[in-house]
Amino acid sequence: MTTAEILARFPKLSALVVGDICLDRWCTYDPAAAEPSRETGIPRIAVVATEVTPGAGGTVSNNLGALGCGRIETIGVVGDDGFGYELLRALRERGVGVERMLCEPGLPTFTYTKLINRRTGIEDQPRVDFINERPLPETVEQKLLVALEEAFPQFDVVLVADQAETGQAAVVTPAMRTLLAELAARHPEKVVWADSRLRIHEFRKLIVKPNQQEADAACLRLFGAVDYQRLRAHVESPLMIVTRGGEGVIVVNEAGQTPVPTRRIEKPVDICGAGDSFSAGAALALAVTRDPVAAARFGNLVASVTIMKKGTGTASPEEVLAAEAAARS
Secondary structure (H helix, E strand, O other): OOHHHHHHHHHHOEEEEEEOEEEEEEEEEOHHHOOEOOOOOOEOOOEEEEEEEEEEHHHHHHHHHHOOOOEEEEEOEEEOOHHHHHHHHHHHHOOOEOOOOEEEOOOOOOEEEEEEEOOOOOEOOOOEEEOOOOOOOHHHHHHHHHHHHHHHHHOOEEEEEEOOOOHHHOOOOHHHHHHHHHHHHHOOOOEEEEEEOOOHHHOOOOEEOOEHHHHHHHHHHHHOOOOHHHHHHHOOOOOEEEEOHHHOEEEEEOOEEEEEOOOOOOOOOOOOOHHHHHHHHHHHHHHHHOOHHHHHHHHHHHHHHHOOOOOOOOOOHHHHHHHHHHHHO
């Protein structure tokens, strides 16, 4: 199946993104306006412009939409605050359904604030993150589980975004991982794809996509040595895809390990969100082709486009086709 044929099938697909749906705030500041505070004497960072985009699982949603996926919805949690309002509005503006997003008073909206120098265009100040350190309330967890079980049968592709670095505050809880495994077993025709920053070894029966650092760390934690087939067996996964940046990916399944190289780009503009764009493209392509290697090649093409854009970029069908043509030349 050609890349154009794969892309042509995307409008017929539906995708659900579950987990940490975050807000990215891109704040441009002017160094010339860094006057010291009269009260404290501490120089201020004078923000002169702000752009917001959905982040983490929201970046996956952005890429699904840019690639032409027919229907996209999200399940996650936002706080009853300004950042939550901005995130829900940003998702809606991109055509992403938010009916199953929970708005919970007392919980902060997971937010990344990035400070970019107006003169240089470079992010050169510490990022300001708004995170939740408290365990997810049991009532909120139960609402999420009900929403997931109700929504799951309605979608062709389910992507799980486990971004939180504090396990006790994660949206993807042990109970959610258990339910995902049960639902995946109940619906083997669906592509159920998990990406986790710290806990890929705790998922079961799903397609898993760690990057090399995450996969190696999980292997060393479990076995004391890097063994991708053993990790795949441990998580009872039908397919594991290990992304390796400019080296492409390794497809790991019962047939063995297959390297899938990518076109090397010497000077990427911004690799932030590359894994999310790969996941969006590869998961959709897998739903169309049922071929893990073809899906990995397609994901590589998508990521090769997004790393040439500032921020968490997306790739349109036209850009994917152009990237394929460039790779062949």
